[in-house]
Amino acid sequence: MFVETQEEEPEIKIPLPRVGITNLRTIAKINWKGRVYTFIPTFEITIDLPREKKGIHMSRLVESITDAMSEAVEEEVRKIHTSLEDLALAVIERLEKKHKHKRAEVWIRTTLILERRTPASNKISYEPYDVEVGVIKENGEIRKVLKVKVIGNTACPHALANNQGKTHIQRAIGELEIVTDFRNDIALEDMIEVVESSFSSPTYTLLKTPDENAVVRRMYDNPKFVEDVAREILIKARNRFPGKIHVKVISNESIHKHDVIAEAWA
Template sequence: MPIFETQEERPTIREPLRRVGITNLRSVAKINWKGKIYTFLPLFEVTIDLPAEKKGIHMSRLVESITEAISEAVEEEVKEAHTSLEELGRCILGRLEDKHPHRRAEVWIRTHLIIPRETPASGRTTYEPYDVEVGVIKNEDGAFEKVLRVRVIGNTVCPHAMSNNNGKTHIQRAVGELEIRAPLDEDITLEDMVDTVESSFSSPTYTLLKTPDENAVVQRMFENPKFVEDVAREIFSRAKERFRGKIHVKVISNESIHKHDVIAETWN
């Protein structure tokens, strides 16, 4: 039975599309970072540009590029594992170059990074989850860049209420997001980005807290009251000192005494 490549036909409306591909594809990724193996179950998004004269892309070729790049690490020896999520993204784009013509392509990998922490008083080990996203972009000039994003939950204590209520105040959970756009070979780790955000709150939050730990967190919060604006400024200042690239910071405070939330955002 003949196979008809309908994707190669001319569309009725001849308009180029900037991003066409697959999204929300769940798979596995094995990363060998500094000799330690990490296994992720990320969501992948892979897109390419589509010229006006092509009706569609060959979708299976994008999936093949992901599968082949992952298989190199999952089915081979541990030493063959990719050294970072962005290196995995670059490998996927390398596979795609041989499978599907395009001028511009993107790979986005969304997953959770689990980092062991120590509780502040009892010294117990707790495993803390952080949302992370890595993008690798091949631009039309052939140059590659990466976009790294982390999302960290912390807390804040309102200094205004504290100053006007004899030390009594309201507290809230806050979410800080840090994005860095940089050349692909720039040395930036997700762990360092997480630390930059987490250290900028009134206090970090923890999954495991015994009573002495709870007391330590509360004391730290009240000793370090901050507006959401303070948190955003501190993240931005720390990031500029620590990383090279385009930096974007957004912090949302989930207010405890309002029905709305508060946002602070900046970038360079």
Template sequence: MGGWGKGRGIIFMEDVQKQQAKIAMPIDRVGVKGLRQPIIVRDRESGIQHTVADVSLSVDLPAEFKGTHMSRFVEALEHWSGDLDYTSFRTLLDDIVVRLQARSAHVRFVFPYFLRRKSPKSGASCLMDYTCRVDGYLKDGKLRFTLGADVPVMTVCPCSLAISDYGAHSQRAEIRIRTRFHGFLWLEDLIEIGESAGSSPVYSLLKREDEKHVTESSFSNPTFVEDVVRAVGKGLADHPQVDWYTVEVESFESIHNHSAFAVMESQDIE
């Protein structure tokens, strides 16, 4: 029998996805990724910020079903408000669970978040972008919500500085912060905790007097990758809204053909 039929002027289409799977094994997540969606994010200085997110949407799939209905993910996103906060995120996940008749759903938004930064000496102003992300996992009506930011910093090697007659090797490092929290947590808080942990923040725009200041101040504050991850961990542990965190710091070494990294994770509250 074909995938569709016709009777009394009505076209009937077979629901192939609901057919029995040949291999009856459950799938943890099945869905779509690579969607692009305009979103509105809370901005501490301006109130709101408009940006664009890369979106992934998925659900669990029981063993007996052959497939899921991929178009329903896009329909759910189309009907979503685009306002990236806890309430609207929960609404999107609830809608996906209903549309896909699923037990659990996962949504991920990865987006650039822009802050205006002033150079340390000249005061020259320029936008800096930070890769941020929101993950939501809804299962049996319970939502787990994770907020994160990737923060670039500069690090100067303490060992190199101590043993060298001239200078020391320095490099850019990336701090990847993921948190769960209660109340409201600003992305700016995560970014500031990260930027304060390195030898120096990095900037989009530096004049000569700024470069001199950044170089000299960073060499007076050398940091191992271990120092950076501990400083970020302490900053998050001390934050009144943060309940759980994980931090990874990757140092893109300038004199080695590899990266150095360190990871810390707090005790899970659940």
């Protein structure tokens, strides 16, 4: 017989809203648009801890992920579409059988690889995008948080207007976050498209010389401040996606020693 020290009363009786494990890396298979993709995501799983309990059973949280992986893969590969949030909810449902709680959160961070065509040579380029999905279940209600981070470019319109058509260009990072009801169908790739289309130009992993020229011409034809990018992401997202929207854009300035940030909520 083992002593369940987690069930003992703590010396300081204060409830904790989020207790669990973080930075747990594992493997996940997702049937996405009819094709099975393998991810190596990082998980964070938390539940609430009542004031009368000393701790939670950490091994049960890890078990809930492992069980949900094998069960969700078998279940989801038979469907045409699935998602990371479906996997996160499957983890919560498994966890409910192993550990009592009123609130549970599962966060999944990974990299989504999308196929793109270069602008001139039309070659395939595989582009990485950082994504994060969170599922929160509390008092029977389920909501999700979807986040994407996209790298693009901007060309400064101020320098362009005051320097005989010459300007400085820089890499910019756009983040879009949506908090919404779990039942709302929002694709991460659609969120990525909204952000990427709002820069002066997208960036590419693979660029031949004609592609480089096409990107530069596009940037000069479409100069934008970081503020312009943030506003465009916000209005596009507000018109397409239900929920609370957060936009953050950082411009890694090429002629300054500092960066520039623009942020907005809707």
